Amino acid sequence: MPTEPDLERGGRGDPEPTRPLRADAQRNRARILAAAESVFAADGIEVPIDVVAEKAGVGIGTVYRHFPTKERLFEAIMIERVSALTVDARARLETGDPRSAFFEFLDYLVSEVLIKRDLISAFAVAGVEFEVVAADAKQELNAAVADLLTAAQDAGTVRTDVTGQIVLSLIGATCMAAKQLHSGSTVDEMLAVLRDGLRANA
Amino acid sequence: MPTEPDLERGGRGDPEPTRPLRADAQRNRARILAAAESVFAADGIEVPIDVVAEKAGVGIGTVYRHFPTKERLFEAIMIERVSALTVDARARLETGDPRSAFFEFLDYLVSEVLIKRDLISAFAVAGVEFEVVAADAKQELNAAVADLLTAAQDAGTVRTDVTGQIVLSLIGATCMAAKQLHSGSTVDEMLAVLRDGLRANA
């Protein structure tokens, strides 16, 4: 295990007031994040780093200066994405109709996952190690979804024998399968089955 | 594209009466198939060929003498597996109660997919190229499932807006997600949602 340079900015751990990054370094860091975001969204985590580096207009070495590992770079993006979902879920929980908020969130979730291919790995395909750092963000999403779910269950619109975990997995898996089938309309049909399966049995 | 040696036995294309394999070669071919079957079932297609060769007690070269490509070896096994499923589906169609045969087949399908990890790729994760040869077997399974499905739909136990394709994808995706979650009980909960979603709405 190599010595950790602690170059990260904006993470949870920032005890020592590290000297601010040089201007060009800040610029490059932002570019790398932006490039990775779009590249991972388009093709998933399996894209080689060269591609990210090229899209960002920097060398491979620069990418590694900012993120010690491909996985860490990926995590940085996943945390952002998953957190955004959490925020959305919380908002719906507060302002929406508890009977429908859960299903509306599902629709939003699906649209996001379909646009951002890498999100799939956050739910289903992720290697085990990946979870370690992004686990917090995922926990929060799990909790938010669980709350939405409970509200819907209390309102009597969703069956009571499922957990947020299960729902997220089902959605992730379905989106993945749908992508592979590269026929657009199938997603809706698959989701129709899911939605009806989730409803409290009439 | 290299010249095709046409070493395959028992495939659809066998116009020239090729000399039969030597006794040891037949033995080895069988061993390779058996080894690949169990190894792929246990760990999926991503297992390196070395492992298959070792398990079969032969050298790598021997594997490649019999199957020009890893993919071809995989296909040989998939065709067998998928065909077995087709046979099962047809049998249920002939002897079972049309109202329940479809769901009973689903249960069997799930149990098979959970035991044989590689089957998942036949439905959801397969690289595109893989399909080319195994496509026939899959078509037949699709057709059989479609027939089961139609029977159930006619009997009024399954919703009418889904296709066999959709069902297979949903099952495959769900099993995959369930595997990744490595918590055994979840499969049942996920499938409960699926089953209820597939039922004709009460």
Next chain:
DNA sequence: TACTATACGGAACGATGGTTCCGCTTGTCA
């Protein structure tokens, strides 16, 4: 403007895994 810590680029390294090649072994047939 000159100096230096910081940052950069990308060639090179190492691991992994599919595939090929070729010298040796062995089944088959006369």
Next chain:
DNA sequence: TGACAAGCGGAACCATCGTTCCGTATAGTA
């Protein structure tokens, strides 16, 4: 049983990809 085609083993080859290293460039500063 001898000869030869068929088959075998596995080292070597090649491509991919994550990661490291180091000589060079440059932002920040006196």
